[in-house]
Amino acid sequence: GAENMISIGVATAAAGLIIGTVSLTGAHQVIGELVEVLSGGSLILMLLLVAVMCLILGMGLPTTANYIVVSSLMAPVIVSVGAQSGLIVPLIAVHLFVFYFGILADDTPPVGLAAFAAAAISQGDPIRTGLQGFAYDIRTAILPFIFIFNTDLLLIDVTVLQGVIIFIVAATAMMLFGAATQGFWIVKSRWWETATLLLIAFTLVRPGYWIDQIQEPWSSLAISEATLDQANLDGQVRLTIEGPDFDNPDxxxxxxxxxxxxxxxxxxxxxxxxxxxxxxxxASILLDEPFPGTENFQTMQRFDFYGDTPVEITDIAMEQTHRLTKEWMYLPALFLLVIVGWSQRTRRSKEV
Incomplete structure (x- = not known):
């Protein structure tokens, strides 16, 4: 046991050096700002940038150190930048996202420790082995995005039946995404079949996107004292809070x-x-600093509550509960899947 702990201790110490260096130099703030600027407010682009950075940070690190580094440096980026864009996900989903791409660095050239080990066994070229392994692995890269956009897959507050359905849908989406990226399902796919498979996979992963295009998920409420005194609200309320930054009041x-x-x-x-x-x-709703120990005390420490510019609520939105459930979008996705399957089976029967 003690011998096994030596490698873990060394890995943890190395990870601590990396995290300490990045923290002391302020690079962690630069990473967040860089992602925010480059993404331009796009959630998908932000997640893609974080994925690339996790691949870079995870290169050459063992599993334990890998998780410590990417979770410490990149997870806060998703939480902070995502929250500014209205993306609020469980922390476990964020950690699974960054850890997935951090581990994926094991066979990502030019480092790719797993690729070098595999090449030593197969007597192949390490770089080519890493590229081929990365090409295979990236086809399952849809999974961490499912964690972010469809948190039901994490089985949080779901029934057994819902869990079974979620598992089947997620597995189908990953299979179709893999079939689309390799250009082959039953037979070699045509371009429109590949595009349709990608569309089906996206719909299965994030069915709520299409529902949001049909029906607004939130309805805005007036910024007034009457809204604060309103007592007939039942459900989630989304608050957009704006104020001076604690580290940079300007x-x-x-x-x-x-x-x-x-x-x-x-x-x-x-x-x-x-x-x-x-x-x-x-005509404003201003906020005071939360009391220590309350639910959102740590979250709101980013604001300077004692500056000349007040911290205020700029938008209040109520969740729309009476609208179509996202599971309805599985039906058109299934219909498109039947069309693609029929098309490919027809060609296969002709080839035989």
């Missing part, structure tokens, strides 16, 4: 919070229970 920062409202109490009371101290002044 710069405004933004945060999106989800608050659970209850129809038996006012919105102001629900905010108080969540540690958000709101008060109405004229």
């Amino acid at each position: 710069q405004l920062t933004q945060l999106v919070l989800l608050i659970q409202a209850d129809s038996t109490i006012t919105l102001a009371s629900a905010l108080d229970q969540a540690g958000v101290l709101a008060r109405a002044e004229q």
Whole structure:
């Protein structure tokens, strides 16, 4: 046991050196700002940039050190940048996302430790082995995106039946994504079949996207004292908060919070229970610093509550509960899958 702990201790120490160096030099803030600027507010582009950076950071690191590095440096980027764009996901989903691509670095050239080990066994070229392995692995890269956009796959607050359905749908989406990227399913795919398979995979992964295009997921509420006193709200309330940055008071920062409202109490009371101290002044809703130990105390430490510019709520939106469920989009996806399957089976029967 002690001998095994030596390698883990060395790996952890090396990871600590990397994290300490990045933290002391302020590079972790630069990484977040770089991702934010390059993504331009696009969630997909932000996640792709984080994935690439995790591949770079994970190169040459053993599993334990790999997780420590990518989770410490890149997970906060997804949380902070994503929250500014309205993407709020469980922390476990964020950690699984960055860890997946960090581990993928094991066979990503030019380092690719696993590729060098495999090449030594097969007597092949390490770089070519790594490229081929990466080409195979990247076809399953849709899985971490499923963690982000369809958190039901993590089996949080789902029934057994829902869990079975989620597993089948996710496995089907990954299979179709792999078939599309390799250009072959039943037979060699035509261009429109490849595009259709990608569309089906996307629909299975994130069916809620199409529902959002049909029906708005949120309805905005007025920024007023009357809204704070409203007591007939039941469901999630999305708050967009804006105020001066604690580290740079001249710069405004933004945060999106989800608050659970209850129809038996006012919105102001629900905010108080969540540690958000709101008060109405004229046509604005201003916020005071939360009390230590409350739910959102740590989250809101990014704001400077004592500057000349107040911290305020710029948008209040109520979740639309009476709309189509996202599972309805599985039906058109299944219909398209039948069409592609029929087309390919017809060609296969002719070839035989």
